Amino acid sequence: MRKLSLSSIPFEKIGRIGRLQRLLICAGTFLVLTGAFLFLIYLPKTKAIQELKSNHELLEIKLVKVRAAAKNLRRFQRQCKEAEAKFELALSLLPDKKEIPGLLEAISKSGKDSGLEFLLFQPGKEVLKDFYAEIPVTIQVCGGYHNLAMFFGRVATLSRIVNISSLSMKATKQSGERLSASCVATTYRFLEASEIKAIAEAKKKKKKKRKK
Template identity: 45%
Template structure:
């Protein structure tokens, strides 16, 4: 301890011998060393971290704004989904099942007879798969007046199931002074049925 005290006294004794300019220079140099050390070892590393945190904070704020916007729109999305589900159910109700196809085809034929048409051809064709539904076309040729044909198309459009009339072609038929002009009309009536892909089971492979 005595050696340490002696060293300190000698150090301060040397400082006392220095001029004011030398003392001021030592103070300034010491101050610069302290400030430089603080800046290099403490301030700059923390400043870099602060910049990184600020950048991350801005990114999080942008994500938060986007999340709030999505949360505000979620109710409208749910309403749209609910409406689409209702529309899908209505459309599915208009698509007949496989067991209803024969009675539906009979309804088309009966609509023509009730309208006063004479059938020359009524031929159901092979169905065409279109993914989740299948088209079932029926080739039709009838003879009758224009009014009879219009009534037939109207009756078909009023059926509970979807039936579209396509490829309508008309040509003049028999006519006389006593009776109205008859037309030979050919067309294709297309109905649809839903294909239940979930209900299908894959055939088991034989060993």
């Protein structure tokens, strides 16, 4: 390999180069260096910066979505807890199948203790819902206004839910002070697992028949 020595550099020729040529050489050198900087350093870094910026924006969008999802999840969990609490409360207020005879007896006893004369106390057919059943009881009683008010007050304070509906009152022929009243007392009970399963199967069969 040939060694480069200072004696081989034509300084005399370089010294004779005109000012314009020197400016052109300097300008060319500057352009070459500038181009090298642009293509080798600046442009690659600019591209990398743009990619990082785009990734950052995407991450920010994802972060906003994640925060929104987390907020919705917390709200959903809170709603589930509230629903569970309400369900537990309803569970404590609705009797099971074994308790119904005792509850009906308690309703009847409330009327007798209030001084009412029962003309009719007839439990009706259960109306099945998704997870509970309605048990309507047709009641006809005779007594004073205050006796009726006392009866309804006692029914309202029972440990189980009893709704009074279809209430009608009229004075008796024997005495204007005595009233004849009729109403429907509806109580509720939770269905057993086997009953809920039977209802679900019956619904499936109905859907299949409709599709056919």
